[in-house]
Amino acid sequence: MLSYTEENYLKALLKLSFQNEDKPEAGTNEMAAYLGVKPATATDMLKKLKEKELVTYKKYGKILLTESGRKSGIAILRKHRLWETFLYEKLDFSWDEVHEVAEQLEHIQSAKLVDKLEEFLNFPEFDPHGDPIPKANGEMPELAKSLLSELQVGELCRVAAVKDTSTLFLQYLEKLSITIGSQLRVIDVVPFDGSLSIQIETEEPRSVSMKFAESLFVQRI
Template sequence: MLSQTEENYLKALFYLTSENADKSEAGTNELAATLNVKPATANDMLKKLKEKKLVNYERYGKISLTNSGKKQAIDIVRKHRLWETFLYEKLEFTWDEVHEVAEQLEHIHSPKLIEKLEKFLNYPEFDPHGDAIPNAKGELKVQARKTLSEMAVGKTCKLIAVKDNSASFLQYVMKVGLGLSSKIKVISRQDFDGTLEIEVNGKKSVVSQKFADNLFVV
């Protein structure tokens, strides 16, 4: 069984090697920085994980996860996202509070627990951040949810959910004339700070990137 530390290295490698489609390998320093350890420490662990056949690694070479390593990493991500969903849906944590606690909960070892938790949550597809939750086989059937801030200028989209549930944010959302299923047209974007000009039911508004980050759209 893997230690929490080993699990964290696998998870970090998973994220580093799947940030973009074009990137599937990572470096020692990069990994070390992600985990807030020194490169020497990461280097030791890489040797250990190579020994356990969880990473592909050669001296001075790039690092990637083996199939086995990837499988384990995805399982940790799955646990993390299910716990985040639990905290958000059942315990009324706000979306920005869930991550920290899930970082701990993801290391609980009990397949039965995760199976039952997933059932209890009614097999959710997305976590509170809009990221897709892998199923028990490690398959990701859906894409992560898009936020308004990712929409191209000129496109029209539909609001399907909000990330933040705070009163202040929701009041702001209403003030802009938005509700679930509202059609939103992106009129322009400021490259400098991501500020958007949008149109909802014929009403134009200017909103910050931070605001747009909190709206899930299709």
């Protein structure tokens, strides 16, 4: 059985591999920064994961999940995103609250409980932030990959997922009444700094920063 920390490392490596699709690997410093630990701490844990044949890793080299490590990472991610969905849909947690609680619940080991949870939720494909939920066999729905910042003036879209899931950004989206599925139209783009004027549903246009536009995945309509 894996420790909570080992599971957290596998999940983090899996997420980093999603970000680096062309090269599904990570460096020790990148891994440490992602988890908020010192490189030496990350190195010690990677050695343990290598001994368990969950990663391939050489000193100063890249880290890559083995097939077994990837399978374990996907199982943890599946639990996390199902629990987030449960908390959001059934217990009325806000989408900026679910992550921290799901971090605790994802370490429950009962596979039957997870399968029952998925069935209870009617087999959701995406969590409250729009992230794809792995199926029991490891397959995942495809995530929209267009960013709001890539749209041209006049284009219409729907919010598909949140790239930045920080509490501050999620709370800002709530303040703007933006959630998954919200309809946005690009009204104008400022050449100087890339900031955008957008219309949210039928509200009056408002200005958002380039950083904001680079933090939302959308689907063109």
